[in-house]
Amino acid sequence: MPDLQSFDAAMRECLGERGWLTGPEDAAAQSRDWLNRYGKPPLGLARPTSADEVAAVVRLCAAHDVPVVPQGGNTGLNGGSVATGDGSVIVSLARMNRILSVDSVDFTATVEAGVVLGALHEALADRDLAFPMHLGAEGSAQIGGLIGTNAGGSHAMRFGMMQDLVLGLEVVLPDGTIWDGARALIKDNAGYQLRRLLCGAEGTLGIITKAVLRLFPAPCGRSAALLALADFEAAQRVGALLRARTGEFLAAVEFFGEFGLSLALDHVEELVRPLETAGPVYVLVEIASSIPGIALDDILENALAAAFEQGDVLDGTIAVSEAQRAAFWRLREEMPEGQRLEGRQIKHDVSVPVARIAAFIADASRAAKTVMPGVRINPFGHLGDGNIHFNLSPPQGHDDFDGCEMALSQAVYEAVVQHGGSIAAEHGLGQAKIELADRFRSKTERALMRRIKMTLDPHGIMNPGKVVKI
């Protein structure tokens, strides 16, 4: 049993009044995940302002056997940034929010872990540079959390996930030492790729305190189109065609169905139906370039003409203004909000090989409807990388899933595995999906992960109960 009184005093001494909050109201907002499904009350909320302070906190926690839960913007969906048990400390990186440098020759930015993604976008806006990570939560999500969860988003097909955008990291390890790997190097083969391993470890191997990020020239032109198609097979074919025909410029190719669109239209104000033809399937494509003078509209039009010609497109329109382009994106991005407002739901963040998207949606839908006839299915996501958000609402007129939740998810995940996919595409495992991973991934793979966890965090101090149990 740790001596909590001396621990509390030591934390206060280390972090000061503003850095160590223990009142129940202080930590309340940050002790639960944002969907309010996970999180035990912590001993307190640590708010360090430097890597040295983070290291001191970790050493104190280790000495007192107190679990450490790193937290960024707390926008995760699997409970990765809140506590699984009593008596932990949440370490918020929110006060470490400085953009330390931006280099337009290196095309890099060096930032503290608590920088909000949207703030980084803003800081780069007038410098002709871009950090190409875009996702719904960018107004709250912090760089450290995005790295910890290896975030994906809508541009991952072209620019990769966070692991592809991180050149260097500074990390406080479970024993409280600081690993300074914050190098601005694209090529660095002096040993194992630690920067890649730490990315996506969900804070279970250490706390990211600083990162060197890769930047790109800012796009100066875009062209976007919204298409209506007959089915997901047509969407898959159109996705392949767009990849082949719009090449280097393809920035995002998203898909959703009529049910998803109606959820957004029904529940979110100011949205309007974008095409005369009602789906049943929609594709949103955007191409972009940082080179002035490229005829992007023509390139997109040519590619779409080929898609029309092969009979895969029922209707479609290229955005004629920035406002229309933004309106297309809002339809896609408000879909989760629409489904939340519709009532109870079950979310699945999965991926399959791109060529299996349509077959997976068909099989998973059939299986889910066998479990619960009438269940309403909203599959949407990223056609370019095989990431599908396969989210369910109860049948029309039902308030909930009548106890079918487990069987529905089971059916979906079995279809994922049958199609060679992943039960966790871009949201990670957190605490929610550990048992799923133990079940659907090989013992060999899970044992490898457990051994890595045990050797880097032998006392199980760092974000316990996430990714793997030890």
Added chain:
Amino acid sequence: MPDLQSFDAAMRECLGERGWLTGPEDAAAQSRDWLNRYGKPPLGLARPTSADEVAAVVRLCAAHDVPVVPQGGNTGLNGGSVATGDGSVIVSLARMNRILSVDSVDFTATVEAGVVLGALHEALADRDLAFPMHLGAEGSAQIGGLIGTNAGGSHAMRFGMMQDLVLGLEVVLPDGTIWDGARALIKDNAGYQLRRLLCGAEGTLGIITKAVLRLFPAPCGRSAALLALADFEAAQRVGALLRARTGEFLAAVEFFGEFGLSLALDHVEELVRPLETAGPVYVLVEIASSIPGIALDDILENALAAAFEQGDVLDGTIAVSEAQRAAFWRLREEMPEGQRLEGRQIKHDVSVPVARIAAFIADASRAAKTVMPGVRINPFGHLGDGNIHFNLSPPQGHDDFDGCEMALSQAVYEAVVQHGGSIAAEHGLGQAKIELADRFRSKTERALMRRIKMTLDPHGIMNPGKVVKI
């Protein structure tokens, strides 16, 4: 002391006559690295034809306490694929050379580890698909070895290194179990990023037997130019300008100096001086697109006009034919061969942040010349990713370095570290650079690597004496 007679019999039983070669002449070629600097004679050369056979070999070796040395094309420069001690087994993947599938909807290829990179290029050539890894040794280098060493090459700035091009892996682990992670998934966050960790581990954590690789639409147009510049600072500025102005199309931007060019011209037949103006510094830039009808020459010309305007380019020409483009590349690619034919040399494969290239070259050159006045320096490499091959020849008229080798390398590596760089950019550590890494990287970082090695290979069976010593 292992019972070698029963081991030999068991290996023969497992692999057959063609799969287990023990005569000294059989293994001779493969027991030494291709520069003939490293490699102890092995007990024998195992040539398995399947992952199951590889696994059986590893189990046999583990049971008899025999070290396992995985070997691909054996084109490495740091002795990673030959034995550091007596009594090991070299496992050649050369017979596992099937391209298992190519998928133009997924944009993936699934290949056995022994597929030669050039053979993959050829197989994709008539399918409008490309695997964008290009390097001098592509006629011999195998996919497994390229993954093991996390190869870079001249297109890494745009497409990344091998770790960025590998979606899934099948790996035989040090205990002889097979990890089947050969998934064709861009987004897969179901736990730690094992695929990234295994990539670049130089066979010390397992033997790669199969990989799912990421493909791209094949380029259908290219434009290349060769420029003469006043110094490396101008080259660095031109590199940044080209990144900003040619955006998505920039495929490679290489640099070299007058001494490097003269090495190629002096020793390799059929090469001709490409520009009237003699450097002293040259930049080779190539842009490429998979979209038909893009005016690549115009885009390159506009970018170069801006470079001329800011006074950074003395002379330059855009290739007017495929033959001229190929001739530009041969100058760059024959430089190592030219230097080899010149006589003794010391190679350094290092990287620094892109913005430090010129300062590093100046400082490292000054330091090297202080150690050995007149030493001839051939810095060349990749302007887009900061990778510099800083290779030295003895002063004019000298046959060798008069015992200055260690001091020269020391001076170069100290400059690397001063500029925030890496002592191993794209060639890995192998057996040659372990002590360097122990010296120039933090104890914390090296200890992390050692712990990973020890937990995944507790008996030190797998490619011992490479990357980290345990």
